[in-house]
Amino acid sequence: MNANFEELIRDFIIEWCATRRDRKCTVNEEYLKRQAKVAEDIYSELNNANRSRLVILKAPTGSGKTEILASVFLMQWRTKDWFAGSFTGLSQCMRCLGR
Numbered sequence: 001m002n003a004n005f006e007e008l009i010r011d012f013i014i015e016w017c018a019t020r021r022d023r024k025c026t027v028n029e030e031y032l033k034r035q036a037k038v039a040e041d042i043y044s045e046l047n048n049a050n051r052s053r054l055v056i057l058k059a060p061t062g063s064g065k066t067e068i069l070a071s072v073f074l075m076q077w078r079t080k081d082w083f084a085g086s087f088t089g090l091s092q093c094m095r096c097l098g099r
Helices: 002-019 029-047 065-079
Strands: 053-059 087-093
Touching: 002 029, 002 065, 029 053, 029 065, 053 065
Parallel strands: 053 087
Antiparallel strands: none
């Protein structure tokens, strides 16, 4: 399924870049592979959970936390496998935490 997350996250990045006319954007393939792996791991854990889960992503600014959490949520529409009622995500940037 990792390829599906790569495709979904790549679509997010391309669409976001299209709105940023003042800036040239490219997809960082190394980041994309890591983001897709983390998203797939979270998706798998949540999809197989028998109770609610809290997901906390703590990573540097610009590392793709938003893309990861959004792709986990939106992948449900692609797979038609619903678990959104048991998913809460929290994204923290390290700079925001003063680290």
